[in-house]
Amino acid sequence: MQYEEVDSSMINQLSALAEKNDYIDPELYTKFDVKRGLRDSDGKGVLVGLTRIGNVYGYDVIDGKPVAVPGKLIYRGYDVEDIISDIEISEQFGFEQVIYLLLFGDLPNASQLAEFDALLGQYRVLPDNFVEDMILKSPSSDIMNKLARSVLVSYSYDPNPEDVSTANNLLQCIQLIARFPAMVAYGYQAKRRHYDGKSMYLHNPLPNLSTAENFLRMIRADKNYDKLEAELLDLALILHAEHGGGNNSSLTVHVVSSADTDTYSAIGAAVGSLKGRRHGGANMKVMEMMDDLKANVSDWASEKEVGDYLRKILRKEAFDRSGLVYGQGHAVYTISDPRATLLREKARKLAAVKKCSDEFDLYCMIERIFPGIFEAEKGAGKKICTNVDFYSGFVYSMLGIPRELYTPIFAISRIAGWAAHRLEENISGGRIYRPAFKQVGDLREYIKLDDRH
Numbered sequence: 001m002q003y004e005e006v007d008s009s010m011i012n013q014l015s016a017l018a019e020k021n022d023y024i025d026p027e028l029y030t031k032f033d034v035k036r037g038l039r040d041s042d043g044k045g046v047l048v049g050l051t052r053i054g055n056v057y058g059y060d061v062i063d064g065k066p067v068a069v070p071g072k073l074i075y076r077g078y079d080v081e082d083i084i085s086d087i088e089i090s091e092q093f094g095f096e097q098v099i100y101l102l103l104f105g106d107l108p109n110a111s112q113l114a115e116f117d118a119l120l121g122q123y124r125v126l127p128d129n130f131v132e133d134m135i136l137k138s139p140s141s142d143i144m145n146k147l148a149r150s151v152l153v154s155y156s157y158d159p160n161p162e163d164v165s166t167a168n169n170l171l172q173c174i175q176l177i178a179r180f181p182a183m184v185a186y187g188y189q190a191k192r193r194h195y196d197g198k199s200m201y202l203h204n205p206l207p208n209l210s211t212a213e214n215f216l217r218m219i220r221a222d223k224n225y226d227k228l229e230a231e232l233l234d235l236a237l238i239l240h241a242e243h244g245g246g247n248n249s250s251l252t253v254h255v256v257s258s259a260d261t262d263t264y265s266a267i268g269a270a271v272g273s274l275k276g277r278r279h280g281g282a283n284m285k286v287m288e289m290m291d292d293l294k295a296n297v298s299d300w301a302s303e304k305e306v307g308d309y310l311r312k313i314l315r316k317e318a319f320d321r322s323g324l325v326y327g328q329g330h331a332v333y334t335i336s337d338p339r340a341t342l343l344r345e346k347a348r349k350l351a352a353v354k355k356c357s358d359e360f361d362l363y364c365m366i367e368r369i370f371p372g373i374f375e376a377e378k379g380a381g382k383k384i385c386t387n388v389d390f391y392s393g394f395v396y397s398m399l400g401i402p403r404e405l406y407t408p409i410f411a412i413s414r415i416a417g418w419a420a421h422r423l424e425e426n427i428s429g430g431r432i433y434r435p436a437f438k439q440v441g442d443l444r445e446y447i448k449l450d451d452r453h
């Protein structure tokens with residue numbers, strides 16, 4: 001692909017100007033009591049909405065102050081840990097039940113589930129020529145970018161794209177939920193061929209397979225997967241499906257939907273949000289960080305060496321110099337993220353089978369030592385714990401899933417929550433999101449072009 005030559009000296013000058021004129025003294029946020037990131041000064045989220053869909057517990061509020069508690073994740077009133085243990089006992093795929101629960105508010109009975117599975121199955125295949133015209137002709141090196149474009153362009157394949165009635169929103173959402181695995185898998189195949197010089201395989205999804213099975217079938221040359229692999233992916237899909245209305249991508253759905261726009265615009269924006277490295281994109285950054293750690297720490301079993309490396313990251317002296325240790329920290333969870341705990345135990349078993357126990361021990365050590373290192377470096381304050389993105393990539397890597405698919409897998413799951421929030425905003429929201437920003441520059445007298453120096 002050819003791009004026009006960029007005059008970097010001019011861009012550098014202009015960006016220096018933008019940096020100068022966009023800088024806001026951090027003290028002003030305190031002075032004007034700005035809820036930066038829609039957060040109170042103690043880290044608690046500002047209450048901006050009501051939802052019946054999901055809830056994230058990370059602290060109790062006692063005398064107005066957050067007090068850390070072990071994390072709990074609730075879908076429509078049900079504890080996710082209860083959902084998972086029932087699905088494990090019954091040896092069924094559970095993600096489709098969770099989609100039904102999130103969208104409609106109740107658990108499906110057997111016949112409702114069978115009907116819903118059939119509906120998803122009916123929509124799994126992408127519309128005629130979509131793959132040829134919209135995916136293969138314009139591949140992207142980034143699958144989330146490709147996914148966002150596939151969502152937006154679905155508008156053109158919809159005979160009724162602007163109808164925001166509940167029934168039409170629901171139809172559009174169900175179609176997107178059903179089609180995300182194919183959009184991601186084919187975007188990945190196009191990337192393999194165009195950017196990696198590898199062969200491309202376009203396997204059709206099958207209507208009678210679960211989301212997890214279809215996805216594994218479509219990304220693999222031989223279409224093969226075993227039951228354990230599909231069950232583990234199904235579990236990951238259940239765990240990532242929803243996280244309340246305040247997480248960055250679901251809030252994006254509420255904000256964009258509140259402008260009374262179409263489903264594709266709202267969901268496309270959410271994909272862009274999830275891609276961010278502080279949000280779902282963290283699962284890929286964790287893997288890069290672990291590669292960097294392994295390249296720079298000679299003894300993985302040494303708490304001192306690993307701890308020194310983590311300190312260097314926090315001081316912006318190592319890895320991507322962002323100062324962030326990926327897979328650690330959360331806006332709501334304090335002592336534990338229940339999803340990370342569940343994934344850790346899956347990773348433990350899988351690592352024993354795949355002979356990756358040394359690597360698993362390294363992950364566990366980081367989970368154990370990081371809170372203390374963080375507190376010592378940053379001073380006492382908010383408690384920090386390992387989040388869902390820390391172990392998910394490690395599990396996917398042991399399933400042989402390519403790294404560039406880790407955040408897209410998150411999207412294949414979280415679309416369920418986004419769809420539910422889209423419906424809820426349209427049914428119950430009713431007012432455009434429009435918080436206030438205070439302008440902190442001075443008023444200036446206008447200068448005509450000829451008079452500017």
Ligand SMILES: CC(=O)SCCNC(=O)CCNC(=O)[C@H](O)C(C)(C)COP(=O)(O)OP(=O)(O)OC[C@H]1O[C@@H](n2cnc3c(N)ncnc32)[C@H](O)[C@@H]1OP(=O)(O)O
Binds near residue numbers: 043277278280388
């Ligand atoms: C699916 C998900 O979205 S889960 C989150 C995935 N993201 C990551 O793993 C990226 C690493 N983690 C983070 O960036 C943060 O912990 C977030 C974005 C998840 C939450 O951010 P916040 O709610 O603002 O965190 P919190 O209020 O605890 O931050 C307090 C301070 O600790 C810092 N901090 C928080 N987590 C980390 C971390 N993992 N590494 C380094 N510093 C951190 C913040 O930058 C902030 O510093 P500052 O006061 O100097 O600005």
Ligand SMILES: O=C([O-])CC(=O)C(=O)O
Binds near residue numbers: 243246247331387
């Ligand atoms: O809730 C959040 O802030 C982040 C999120 O989506 C998750 O952890 O799944």
